[in-house]
Amino acid sequence: MRPNDLGAVILKKTDVIPWVQALLSSYRVVAPVREGDAPLRYRPLTAGATAVLDGGRPLRAPKEYFVPQVEPLLTFRGSGQALTVQPATTGESVAVILSVRPCDARALTRLDDVFLGRKDADSLYEGRRRATRLVGLACVAPSWGCFCTSVG
Secondary structure, three states: OEEOOOOOEEOOHHHHHHHHHHHOOOOEEEEEEOOOOOOOEEEEOOOOOOOOOOOOOOOOOHHHHOOOOOOOOEEEEOOHHHOEEEEOOOOOOOEEEEEEOHHHHHHHHHHHHHHOOOOOOOHHHHHHHHOEEEEEOOOOOOOOOOOHHHHO
């Protein structure tokens, strides 16, 4: 590993897998995984699982970890006059998402504008964003399904 001028760390290709395995002991790690003949998808890694880190674009962007299709917004306890309502919490540990493409990372800043850039920020989204670290994967050239030239 060697730091660059921007404070980022650049790993040698031979150091990536041991580094990912070390992350699993302290973090919830999400990475592109191939399940049978299905397209790549971002999935939580478990010890011994193999992340696909050498190319191939996952079917969906990692945004699904920040904006789930279904989530509890409130919790209710008690009944009648003793009913209490509390906001839900994410309850998730710190996560590391591997192989995030530059266009997907840029798209997350657009989601930040929507969910955090208002007077009433979305606390669940904010909690997930604060608890997540992104590890980028540079693209050699845009593929047919990319829109990186559109978002900068």
